[in-house]
Structure formats: C-alpha cells, structure tokens
Amino acid sequence: MAAAQVIRSEWTKIRSVASTVWTLSLAVVVTVAVGMLISALSRSQFDSMPATDRLSFDPTYVSFAGTSLGQLAMIVFGVLVVSNEYSTGMIRVSLAAVPRRAAFLFGKIAVAGALALVVGMVTSFAAFFLGQAMLGPHATRLGDAGVLRAVVGGGLYMTLIAVFSMGVAAMLRSPMLSLGILMPFFFLVSNILGNVDATKKIGRFLPDQAGSRIMQVVPRLGDDTPYGPWGGLGIMLLWVIAALAGGYTLLRRRDAQ
Structure with missing residues (x-):
C-alpha cells in the first residue's frame, strides 16, 4: 500500500472513533478552563502575594496552569489511537493490508501526531489569550x-505528550496497561520526584518536567535547572524518540495479536 493510501486509511480510522473527538475536545476545554480559573485567582490574590512571588510572577505560565490536566486527555488520545486496534482485533487486518510495519506504525503516528499538533496549538493560543484576559493589569x-x-512551545508540548503515549501504547498494546502506567507516572510520580529535594535532580529530566520548561518566560528565583526552554523540549523529544523506537522494535518482532 502506498504512503498516501496508508495516511488516508489511518485518517479514516481516527476520525471514525468517537473517543478521538471526545478526548481531544476534553483536552481543549480542561486546559483552557483551568487556565482561566487560575489566572482569575492569581489576579485577585496578586497584591497579597509575598514580594518574592510577585518578582517571579509569570503571567504566561499561569495561563497554562490547566496543561497538567489537559495533558491527561492527550495521553488517553495517544493510547487509544494505537491500542484500540489490539483491543478490537483489527490489528491483524491492518497488518495484512499494510505488511510493512514501519509504514503502518509511522503512518498512524504521523496522522495522529498532526491532529494532536493542530489541537495542541489551538489549545495553547486559546489558553494564553483567555488567561491574559483574566489577569487584567498583570497580563503580558x-x-x-x-x-x-x-x-508555541505549549502546543508542541501537548503534541509530544500524545506521541510519547503512542510509543508506549505500541510497546504495551493494552490500553488499560498503558493508561495504568502513564496516568500515575505523569500525574503523581513525576510531580513527587520533581518536588522532593532528594530526587529533584532526577525529576527535572523526566519528559513532562523537562518539556514544560518551554512554557516558562520568567525564571523562578533560585532556579538552578541546567538547561533552558529549548533544551528542556529537546530532552522531552529524546524520550519520545526512545518510546517510538521501542514501539517499532517490538511491533516488528511480535506477531499481530
């Protein structure tokens, strides 16, 4: 099957699944809504903040406060795009139609990744503009x-979260197992490792901790992170490449099941 046919086939699969629309819509709504709420609260409490907090106040980053929740919907999207074929048994049909496994997997990831990029960018710009509207005189x-x-980095961050999840799902195949690992990892484990003094130096190199650096404009006081915004996104990209490489390697070696 030609590359163009693979792309069209994967686009048809993705748009025909109702969960795709719901998860991506949820990512937009949650990210924007929480960002607006936190921005409004920050505006009302700005004058009562300690002087050190006002000096390092980052209105741009505040508007992205909902990203930590919105990314969970992007994780679900990434997992379902890949693992649904295994849970429904469609993987046998798909690999029969596209026997070249690299074309099959990376065609799927290209289509889903492009969709995640569009949604991520729309979400990021909407969160920024609406968040700044809530901040009023403290906006940027x-x-x-x-x-x-x-x-722009906020949109790229959400896209990479989704693609990383696709790579993990390609390795694990099971949607429940993939979500059972990714959800706690990003929502609990990463936050704990990134905020405990004994593990901070390790936590800052995890994909979400490193990648979120791209959304910061005003550096925190006393921040000794050894990389900048683009360096952090680069670290996240390395995690994504590793996940995709692992997913492809296992897909190539295993039977469809």
Whole structure:
C-alpha cells in the first residue's frame, strides 16, 4: 500500500472513533478552563502575594496552569489511537493490508501526531489569550520577549505528550496497561520526584518536567535547572524518540495479536 493510501486509511480510522473527538475536545476545554480559573485567582490574590512571588510572577505560565490536566486527555488520545486496534482485533487486518510495519506504525503516528499538533496549538493560543484576559493589569502580550516561544512551545508540548503515549501504547498494546502506567507516572510520580529535594535532580529530566520548561518566560528565583526552554523540549523529544523506537522494535518482532 502506498504512503498516501496508508495516511488516508489511518485518517479514516481516527476520525471514525468517537473517543478521538471526545478526548481531544476534553483536552481543549480542561486546559483552557483551568487556565482561566487560575489566572482569575492569581489576579485577585496578586497584591497579597509575598514580594518574592510577585518578582517571579509569570503571567504566561499561569495561563497554562490547566496543561497538567489537559495533558491527561492527550495521553488517553495517544493510547487509544494505537491500542484500540489490539483491543478490537483489527490489528491483524491492518497488518495484512499494510505488511510493512514501519509504514503502518509511522503512518498512524504521523496522522495522529498532526491532529494532536493542530489541537495542541489551538489549545495553547486559546489558553494564553483567555488567561491574559483574566489577569487584567498583570497580563503580558504575545509580542513580549519569550512569550510567543512559550505559547508555541505549549502546543508542541501537548503534541509530544500524545506521541510519547503512542510509543508506549505500541510497546504495551493494552490500553488499560498503558493508561495504568502513564496516568500515575505523569500525574503523581513525576510531580513527587520533581518536588522532593532528594530526587529533584532526577525529576527535572523526566519528559513532562523537562518539556514544560518551554512554557516558562520568567525564571523562578533560585532556579538552578541546567538547561533552558529549548533544551528542556529537546530532552522531552529524546524520550519520545526512545518510546517510538521501542514501539517499532517490538511491533516488528511480535506477531499481530
């Protein structure tokens, strides 16, 4: 099957599954809504903040406060895109139609990744503009130094989260097992490792901790992170490449089941 046919086939599969629309819609709504709420709360409490907190106040990053929840929906999207074929048994039909496993897997990831990128960018820009509207006099502008990089980076971050989840799902095949590992990892384990003094130096190199650096404009006081915004996104990209490589290697070696 030609590459163009593989792309069309994967697009048809993705858009025909109702969970795709729901999970991506949830990612947008949760990210934007929570970002607006936290921005509104930050505006009302700004004058009562300690002086050190006001000095390091990052209005751009505040508007992305909902990303930590919105990324969970992107994880679900990434897992379902890949593992649904295994749970429904369609994987045998798909591999019979596209026997070249690299074309099958990376065609699926290309289509789903492009969709995640569009949704991620729309979400990031919407969260920024609506969050800044809530911040009022404490808002920043898209043209200010570092802001556009952070907003575009927010979209890239959500995209990479989804693609990383696709790689993990390709390795594990089971949607329940994939979600059972990814959800606690990003929602609990990463936060714990990143906030406990004994493990901070390890936690900052995890994919979400490193990748989220791209959304920060104002550095935190006393921050000694050894990489910058693009360096952090680069670390996250390495995690994504490793997950995809693992998924492809196992797909190539295993029978369809």
